[in-house]
Amino acid sequence: MKRILITGASGFTGLHACHSFLRAGYEVIGVSRQSETSFPWIMEACDLLNQDQVHHVIKKYKPAYCLHLAGVNSVPVSWNQPLLTMESNLIGTLRLLEAMRFINPECRTLITGSALSGTNHPYALSKKFQQELCLAWAQFFQLPVLVAQPCNLIGPGLSSGFVSVLARKIVHQENQKKVEPIAVSHLNNAREFLDVRDAVTAYEILLNIGSAQSIYEIGSGRLSTLNEIAKKYQSLTEVKLSFFSSNQSPDKSPRLMNTKNIKELNWEPKISLSGSISDILSYYRSLKSM
Amino acid sequence: MKRILITGASGFTGLHACHSFLRAGYEVIGVSRQSETSFPWIMEACDLLNQDQVHHVIKKYKPAYCLHLAGVNSVPVSWNQPLLTMESNLIGTLRLLEAMRFINPECRTLITGSALSGTNHPYALSKKFQQELCLAWAQFFQLPVLVAQPCNLIGPGLSSGFVSVLARKIVHQENQKKVEPIAVSHLNNAREFLDVRDAVTAYEILLNIGSAQSIYEIGSGRLSTLNEIAKKYQSLTEVKLSFFSSNQSPDKSPRLMNTKNIKELNWEPKISLSGSISDILSYYRSLKSM
Numbered sequence: 001m002k003r004i005l006i007t008g009a010s011g012f013t014g015l016h017a018c019h020s021f022l023r024a025g026y027e028v029i030g031v032s033r034q035s036e037t038s039f040p041w042i043m044e045a046c047d048l049l050n051q052d053q054v055h056h057v058i059k060k061y062k063p064a065y066c067l068h069l070a071g072v073n074s075v076p077v078s079w080n081q082p083l084l085t086m087e088s089n090l091i092g093t094l095r096l097l098e099a100m101r102f103i104n105p106e107c108r109t110l111i112t113g114s115a116l117s118g119t120n121h122p123y124a125l126s127k128k129f130q131q132e133l134c135l136a137w138a139q140f141f142q143l144p145v146l147v148a149q150p151c152n153l154i155g156p157g158l159s160s161g162f163v164s165v166l167a168r169k170i171v172h173q174e175n176q177k178k179v180e181p182i183a184v185s186h187l188n189n190a191r192e193f194l195d196v197r198d199a200v201t202a203y204e205i206l207l208n209i210g211s212a213q214s215i216y217e218i219g220s221g222r223l224s225t226l227n228e229i230a231k232k233y234q235s236l237t238e239v240k241l242s243f244f245s246s247n248q249s250p251d252k253s254p255r256l257m258n259t260k261n262i263k264e265l266n267w268e269p270k271i272s273l274s275g276s277i278s279d280i281l282s283y284y285r286s287l288k289s290m
Numbered sequence: 291m292k293r294i295l296i297t298g299a300s301g302f303t304g305l306h307a308c309h310s311f312l313r314a315g316y317e318v319i320g321v322s323r324q325s326e327t328s329f330p331w332i333m334e335a336c337d338l339l340n341q342d343q344v345h346h347v348i349k350k351y352k353p354a355y356c357l358h359l360a361g362v363n364s365v366p367v368s369w370n371q372p373l374l375t376m377e378s379n380l381i382g383t384l385r386l387l388e389a390m391r392f393i394n395p396e397c398r399t400l401i402t403g404s405a406l407s408g409t410n411h412p413y414a415l416s417k418k419f420q421q422e423l424c425l426a427w428a429q430f431f432q433l434p435v436l437v438a439q440p441c442n443l444i445g446p447g448l449s450s451g452f453v454s455v456l457a458r459k460i461v462h463q464e465n466q467k468k469v470e471p472i473a474v475s476h477l478n479n480a481r482e483f484l485d486v487r488d489a490v491t492a493y494e495i496l497l498n499i500g501s502a503q504s505i506y507e508i509g510s511g512r513l514s515t516l517n518e519i520a521k522k523y524q525s526l527t528e529v530k531l532s533f534f535s536s537n538q539s540p541d542k543s544p545r546l547m548n549t550k551n552i553k554e555l556n557w558e559p560k561i562s563l564s565g566s567i568s569d570i571l572s573y574y575r576s577l578k579s580m
Contacts, residue, residue: 091376136415
């Protein structure tokens with residue numbers, strides 16, 4: 001039985017990853033800051049900034065695979081706590097890699113970067129450095145480390161992204177039986193969205209057959225405007241969405257991810273944007289208390 | 291009286307900087323991991339990785355200027371302790387900038403990068419990220435932070451650089467009255483050397499009139515081979531140096547620093563390579579116990 005350690009296991013992508021690897025027959029060790037017990041896999045409490053805790057958990061499980069999802073992944077949090085963001089995303093990641101190097105050097109480790117990686121804000125900077133740092137570390141110390149760079153991930157589950165927040169607002173209104181319209185603006189801003197479940201499938205492929213010391217961009221191959229997303233929601237609810245065409249000029253469209261490398265490994269996205277949207281709405285409708 | 295806080299104050303460049311700013315009429319607060327008392331300036335013990343200690347010292351002195359020299363600055367140490375290198379050079383630096391941001395935001399702070407900045411080894415990577423991080427931080431939070439990027443600094447004082455090590459070996463032999471030849475190889479490797487005292491002069495200019503959020507390269511404008519350095523020593527000692535022309539092809543010559551920006555501020559190096567070499571030898575000769 002293949003054992004995988006997944007950091008950030010109680011986060012949006014982490015929960016999907018734990019479920020998915022479990023279904024695929026892996027022994028899953030989830031790692032999270034708080035210990036939690038309500039999952040059908042082992043959940044270990046571990047602060048990645050604490051060297052003793054990291055070494056302890058790697059020694060205890062010596063996983064064959066590691067999917068590193070932990071870290072600060074919010075732009076607003078990165079503005080409020082920029083140093084914590086750097087520490088979590090850089091030093092936390094390096095603590096993990098160093099523990100692997102000394103205790104478990106054969107472990108194939110996948111680091112998840114971000115399409116936002118750049119210099120626009122502390123989060124972008126932390127992800128840019130994280131990616132560069134991990135590739136350099138892999139080369140310095142000849143470690144089987146890979147980097148995935150996904151676009152915006154959407155899907156059922158608790159997420160603070162726009163697509164989830166809009167669904168939450170809609171379901172809240174549905175439950176309240178109110179007819180206050182929900183304002184949607186920045187309609188022309190375009191983003192590349194991918195269902196988180198498709199991303200997790202890509203991560204599994206990379207952990208198994210990706211090339212070490214390489215970076216793989218992961219995306220759906222198409223940009224969607226916020227207008228398009230909101231219209232898909234509108235077709236699924238009685239709640240009225242009000243579309244505001246603000247005077248703001250749209251964001252510069254981001255470039256599409258270059259998925260050539262991951263596609264060569266026979267990965268392709270399976271879930272359409274409509275499928276994601278519908279599942280997100282169902283997820284929020286299924287929650288008892290909002 | 292202008293107050294300056296100098297981190298890494300007991301290091302090679304730090305000691306020169308403390309002396310130099312003291313002579314120039316500044317009130318000097320040296321910061322070092324160990325508290326030391328034998329200096330004609332205040333020396334505060336402070337671990338830059340410890341937030342409480344950093345906040346304490348900034349609150350206590352609220353300096354008008356800060357020269358940040360602390361950090362790991364050895365390539366071999368960076369291979370042995372790569373994570374400590376990243377923590378010291380990135381997180382230590384950010385702790386200082388964050389303390390300034392919250393307690394003393396007007397403080398003009400000069401961060402010293404390195405000509406070695408790049409991806410060749412953990413030290414190079416740490417300095418590359420340090421420079422990028424500081425410039426980004428300065429822009430994110432509108433801080434009067436500047437970055438200096440000096441070439442190899444040489445001069446009297448304890449340094450682990452080649453030029454100092456060779457002088458130490460020569461003086462050791464002079465003291466032992468031995469006539470064992472000292473091997474010098476890699477003769478054709480060229481480096482840009484600058485006297486540390488000229489660098490400190492540049493740092494003072496930058497702290498006073500440099501442009502915030504800018505990077506200034508600092509160098510002598512010429513490359514010198516190790517052969518040239520060794521010959522200058524040979525002309526100053528009776529100890530015999532043996533020149534080995536190893537089969538190794540010379541390193542790729544580094545590019546010269548681009549000193550246009552610092553020269554526009556009327557800085558120029560004053561101490562010749564021969565002057566540095568002679569002072570380094572005198573320094574080691576003046577030490578009682580080797």
